[in-house]
Amino acid sequence: MRFLDRLQPLALLILRLVLGVVMIAHGYSKVFGGLQQHAHFVASLGLPGWLGYLSAIAEFFGGIFVIAGFLTRLSALAICIDLSVAIWKVDWKSGLRAQGHVGYEFPLALAAMAFALIFFGAGPIAIDAVRGGGRALKKPAN
Secondary structure, three states: OHHHHOOOHHHHHHHHHHHHHHHHHHHHHHHHHHHHHHHHHHHHHOOOHHHHHHHHHHHHHHHHHHHOOOHHHHHHOOOHHHHHHHHHHHHHHHHHOOOOOOHHHHHHHHHHHHHHHHHHHHOOOHHHHHHOOOOOOOOEEE
16 A cells, blocks of 8 residues: 555645634634634633633634644644633533534544644645755655
8 A cells, every 4th residue: 555655745735724724714703803702702711811812813823824834733733722722611511422512523623633733744745844844754664
């Protein structure tokens, strides 16, 4: 299955595109029109309100950066932290798949995608690779 090894850069690109699009969609309404409300919501969870601003920035701009493959590991870390806090403070009590209510399965899947990008990096089809900040996938020995 060596041909699959050659598709790893494409797999990382697809992973980045999917995660980035979803995060941009989640952050867009917060950044453009709902920033104050989001900060108040975050404060209502018992967290400092200013973390709401960081959360919105992590979602929207982190999503853009992940798609572009720019500062991918840092952006993925911010997204992973954002989603982990969302699971902990909002979704955990509903369970993994709650009846009639959204559970934490979707944010957990997104957090796992971000977690993978922290360790694998953006791959060779990314701005990080062009600027030397990303680690190209190494070919297996054999």
